[in-house]
Amino acid sequence: MTQKSLITGGAGFLGSHLARQLLVDGHEVTVMDNLFTGTKANIYDLLDNPRFTFMLHDVTQPFWGQFDAIYNLACPASPIHYQRNPVETIKTSFLGMMNVLELALKTKARVFHTSTSEIYGDPEVHPQPEGYWGNVNTVGTRSCYDEGKRAAETLCADYAREYGVDVRLIRIFNTYGPNMHPQDGRVISNFIMQALGQRDITLYGDGSQTRSFQYVDDLIRAIRLFMGLAPERVRGFFAERKLGVPVINVGNPDEYTIRQLAEETLRQLPESKSRLVLAPLPQDDPRRRKPDITLARELLGWAPKVPLSEGLARTIAYFRTIA
């Protein structure tokens, strides 16, 4: 029987990759999106697929549908977008998660939720294992995202514990690739757009803060592996580890400084005349973050495959088509 899947936020960067892959896998795919940061362009090639449906709807409003799996990806994820309307951001995280879990409870759908390394905030432990509780400001300008995502995890844990909803979470670390929003203000899209536009590349702070960059295909592979596991396997694996909910980090632990990323971007764009310039670090910007991916390796036999130089080349090729 064909699997029916709903992807909230499916017209966004990650959602559009997931939709495309689930169609390749033979699923019937419904993409729900309010098109606030997602865009029809990301899924344009899917619209005439008979197994694909687009549903214009905001995840904060209740919805109904019979699906085997619900992938909850709806939430603006870049500071530029989520700080434009902080109240809507935290509502999207919380109410969206609540609506997804309520529907899953009533229809017995399996739930995948995209959590984030941002729930670790400005971590005091490196690399971050899933058992680390994080270091997050409740009342700062990033809190609408961080605390919204933290509360969404809590909802997942409680619906799983109290009502037996089969929910699986990945804390996603920095991910990049084609279909990223060119104006989302995140470092890879910023650098490529600046270099392509012959504008100087801005390093916040001194550029020595590190990030791990995961190519989108690696993440999508992990999501599919995780959602394909039998519930008993998931329960058994996490019961031993006392984490409270099936949650794994997925990211690429290779660390690069922001300055190294800028230099690699310029190396791949030899025609660019951009130079590196410095600007002050924004409030609450995490200094360093790197995933501990032991659990993903053990549970899924997963490890990232695409090196930065290759992923960056594919991403630059995409940005050339839209710049």
Place this chain on the structure above:
Amino acid sequence: MTQKSLITGGAGFLGSHLARQLLVDGHEVTVMDNLFTGTKANIYDLLDNPRFTFMLHDVTQPFWGQFDAIYNLACPASPIHYQRNPVETIKTSFLGMMNVLELALKTKARVFHTSTSEIYGDPEVHPQPEGYWGNVNTVGTRSCYDEGKRAAETLCADYAREYGVDVRLIRIFNTYGPNMHPQDGRVISNFIMQALGQRDITLYGDGSQTRSFQYVDDLIRAIRLFMGLAPERVRGFFAERKLGVPVINVGNPDEYTIRQLAEETLRQLPESKSRLVLAPLPQDDPRRRKPDITLARELLGWAPKVPLSEGLARTIAYFRTIA
């Protein structure tokens, strides 16, 4: 002009004290409560006051009313109650706060919100100043309360920053007194009920974890002082301190071990035959918590006045009437 005040959760322990005091101050007081943990008995003597109204309503459902001030106290606050239905607990925190802030935005009401020392989780800094970000598990059995309360703070900060809602928060540390729920499982009510019932007094862990205990009258005084300040004074004070929202700790920094509390309870109940017994510490139970009340002193000229021995005597007198 008489001030109109709404107290959500006003039939609970703290709410009933606040309602009584605001009536003394000359306010018109509406108490909203779903009576899940609150009880009519707590406000029975107020029901025939012409300036008092009781409204049976759940704060998670939208409501309307023209008030000068809204005091948001609705949320089960003891682990025994809030863990009975974790999903409802986090919904109460988040949706209740959202409904209060939406109403305040539309009606220009001033908002007081009861946050909690639980947002600090199991703190790694002692005592805790308001700038400390806390150490909280997102997916544990206490998370429904802790993360719900953290997200409520974030909502307050964002409604204040984005929409100019005049919101003031107190992070309340352990508070006790008459009208506490006798079965709420918190340490003071537990010990008194056990001693009055001639049952052994249970110390979790070895009883060496410390707590600060604040008598309810001290807290109510701080709430009234805080809500009485002019908005310019509040803005000025917190703008200097870069906290993101007007928030102060209110609690009694005198530390007692749980064992000392048990011994003082038994000293005041010489007729009790109860003995001290040990039991394992529950998951995520904070080992130690003590407020830094510098901001409350500076902003309100406030300090706690009622010593533990006196507050305990008044509380024991109350429990004798209901035991």
